[in-house]
Amino acid sequence: MNGAQDLGGMMGFGPIDPEADEPPFHADWERRAFAVTLAMGFTGRWNIDMARQARERLDPARYLSSSYYEIWLEGLVRLMLERGLVTREELAAGRSLAPALEGVAALPAAGVAAALGRGGPTKRAATSPARFAPGDAVRTRVIHPQHHTRLPRYLRGKAGRIVAVHGVHVFPDSSAQGAGESPQWLYCVRFEADELWGPDTTASSICADCWESYLETPGP
Amino acid sequence: MDSSSHAHPGSELTEMELRVRALETLLVEKGYVDPAALDALVETYEHRVGPRNGARVVARAWADPAFREWLLRDATAAIGADETFGFRGRQGEHLVALENTPCVHNVVVCTLCSCYPWPVLGLPPVWYKSAPYRSRAVIDPRGVLAEFGVTLPADTEIRVWDSTAEIRYMVVPMRPAGTDGWTEERLAALVTRDSMIGTGLARPPAGFEEGGR
Numbered sequence: 001m002n003g004a005q006d007l008g009g010m011m012g013f014g015p016i017d018p019e020a021d022e023p024p025f026h027a028d029w030e031r032r033a034f035a036v037t038l039a040m041g042f043t044g045r046w047n048i049d050m051a052r053q054a055r056e057r058l059d060p061a062r063y064l065s066s067s068y069y070e071i072w073l074e075g076l077v078r079l080m081l082e083r084g085l086v087t088r089e090e091l092a093a094g095r096s097l098a099p100a101l102e103g104v105a106a107l108p109a110a111g112v113a114a115a116l117g118r119g120g121p122t123k124r125a126a127t128s129p130a131r132f133a134p135g136d137a138v139r140t141r142v143i144h145p146q147h148h149t150r151l152p153r154y155l156r157g158k159a160g161r162i163v164a165v166h167g168v169h170v171f172p173d174s175s176a177q178g179a180g181e182s183p184q185w186l187y188c189v190r191f192e193a194d195e196l197w198g199p200d201t202t203a204s205s206i207c208a209d210c211w212e213s214y215l216e217t218p219g220p
Numbered sequence: 221m222d223s224s225s226h227a228h229p230g231s232e233l234t235e236m237e238l239r240v241r242a243l244e245t246l247l248v249e250k251g252y253v254d255p256a257a258l259d260a261l262v263e264t265y266e267h268r269v270g271p272r273n274g275a276r277v278v279a280r281a282w283a284d285p286a287f288r289e290w291l292l293r294d295a296t297a298a299i300g301a302d303e304t305f306g307f308r309g310r311q312g313e314h315l316v317a318l319e320n321t322p323c324v325h326n327v328v329v330c331t332l333c334s335c336y337p338w339p340v341l342g343l344p345p346v347w348y349k350s351a352p353y354r355s356r357a358v359i360d361p362r363g364v365l366a367e368f369g370v371t372l373p374a375d376t377e378i379r380v381w382d383s384t385a386e387i388r389y390m391v392v393p394m395r396p397a398g399t400d401g402w403t404e405e406r407l408a409a410l411v412t413r414d415s416m417i418g419t420g421l422a423r424p425p426a427g428f429e430e431g432g433r
Contacts, residue, residue, distance in 0.1 A: 039247075039257055
């Protein structure tokens with residue numbers, strides 16, 4: 001969706017302002033927000049694409065004026081409310097007012113290392129040949145879906161060239177909607193910077209990973 | 221949590237602290253999260269997993285040509301194997317290493333969110349997740365690099381990698397001159413977090429020694 005998360009090429013946000021010797025967390029609430037978000041993810045009630053979509057559905061003005069962990073919390077609360085894990089009344093009260101949803105198992109402390117070590121690989125077995133090969137010229141499709149997508153606006157309708165084939169991976173546009181993994185071939189595509197920005201760039205090229213359905217063979 | 225914040229709740233805690241504490245209490249009461257698991261998650265990324273992991277990988281690539289070849293061909297296996305480093309898992313399930321050369325300088329960004337190779341670099345810094353970096357890295361990387369104090373020759377190709385899928389990218393910076401014969405441990409101390417994102421270079425040995433650390 002064309003939300004505030006799709007930032008590539010926007011202007012006016014000011015300097016980057018790196019912090020020397022930056023700590024992993026800046027406040028205790030950030031530690032707990034990070035951990036609660038990960039731990040709730042491990043309950044398996046949503047996948048990473050649904051989590052990203054929940055954050056992207058934040059009002060754009062709110063997204064751009066919130067800190068990163070504030071955005072995470074907003075997404076987490078939205079997911080929990082939608083799935084009936086908690087109610088607004090419970091969130092306001094800070095305590096449980098009704099029985100827990102059945103069948104939700106908390107990740108135990110003893111399982112943390114193994115769960116992190118497993119991660120969530122997205123590569124799947126190929127069931128069809130890849131349509132493109134390294135060196136092939138491609139063009140990204142012009143799409144503006146209402147749902148989550150991983151094709152940023154600045155890369156839509158652009159000519160590029162396949163530089164690598166990553167195998168078959170879960171398709172986020174489908175996965176985010178609960179419509180299944182629908183795995184597709186995933187390619188690394190290189191775009192010349194002037195194809196994207198004309199003369200107004202200091203980049204030479206941009207590489208991005210594109211699922212097969214984002215791509216078409218350029219016309220003559 | 222220190223005891224003083226328990227003694228005076230409300231007077232010392234920010235709105236966000238109160239809100240997150242209430243959320244955690246609720247989720248623990250519901251049985252959805254185990255507070256000890258939350259502690260373990262924080263402990264992992266605050267103290268055990270960070271850019272020193274990646275620095276060890278880069279140092280080995282500099283010191284061992286066979287490992288460098290493996291890393292550039294299959295970073296997931298080269299970094300994740302038990303017999304090398306065993307750095308693998310969440311947000312590093314599929315890794316690609318990008319080697320900087322005198323001709324090509326690689327910079328990594330995630331314009332859509334904050335994709336970052338956790339097993340080798342830890343959690344991303346705030347600037348990496350922020351709108352200024354995510355918006356500008358793909359259109360004006362030289363301007364971005366200048367803010368990090370990095371100026372590259374005009375004929376160096378600047379190649380920006382936008383992490384749009386679950387492939388996680390790390391940069392292998394150029395090995396500084398004057399480090400022939402150094403041990404991997406000494407080399408690793410020259411590898412900064414930013415040099416593995418592409419917004420910095422590895423430290424030169426002279427400056428490093430002058431700095432005393």
